[in-house]
């Protein structure tokens with residue numbers, strides 16, 4: 001498995017992977033991991049352009065975003081992690097983390113490897129805190145984050161109404177330095 005930064009040229013391929021990944025959301029054994037109803041579990045087309053552009057925005061400037069993908073031996077995407085700036089002003093020392101591992105590659109340590117990879121980059125980029133939000137029902141992700149040193153900072157009960165049920169939202173953070 002290799003982990004590499006996503007280049008703009010690879011974005012369309014990445015988006016296809018991401019939409020396949022999102023199709024697991026709230027289905028079968030997979031807990032909801034995105035606050036989207038099952039039938040709307042795809043990356044919103046209107047946000048795709050901002051995502052693509054963010055890859056080229058200087059770190060610290062509004063809208064910046066970086067993505068790393070893990071590739072298997074055949075070159076297929078096996079997992080991803082992304083870091084982006086917070087929307088609020090005066091938060092350049094922080095970033096937001098999002099991630100996922102392809103259904104056929106889970107529970108083999110790839111999620112932990114992706115977090116370590118992104119955090120190393122963030123440290124070099126001068127980021128001091130990594131924040132994230134996770135649906136409270138997503139036990140695998142919360143366990144992964146806790147194992148990697150993330151601590152809960154808050155929770156909004158019943159924040160989302162998805163497919164007729166309420167879901168709470170957990171906020172977590174890790175200080176890198």
Ligand SMILES: CC(C)(COP(=O)(O)OP(=O)(O)OC[C@H]1O[C@@H](n2cnc3c(N)ncnc32)[C@H](O)[C@@H]1OP(=O)(O)O)[C@@H](O)C(=O)NCCC(=O)NCCS
Nearest residue numbers: 033099100101106107108109110111112134140141143144
């Ligand atoms: C959450 C997710 C990224 C974990 O990735 P992964 O590659 O399977 O994680 P790892 O193999 O590195 O697991 C590391 C630790 O996470 C926890 N963990 C991972 N999967 C778990 C599961 N299904 N149940 C319980 N704990 C789990 C364990 O503590 C594990 O350590 P251990 O193997 O020593 O027990 C993956 O399940 C996934 O992509 N889920 C759907 C998308 C998602 O939830 N994204 C995060 C949104 S906030």
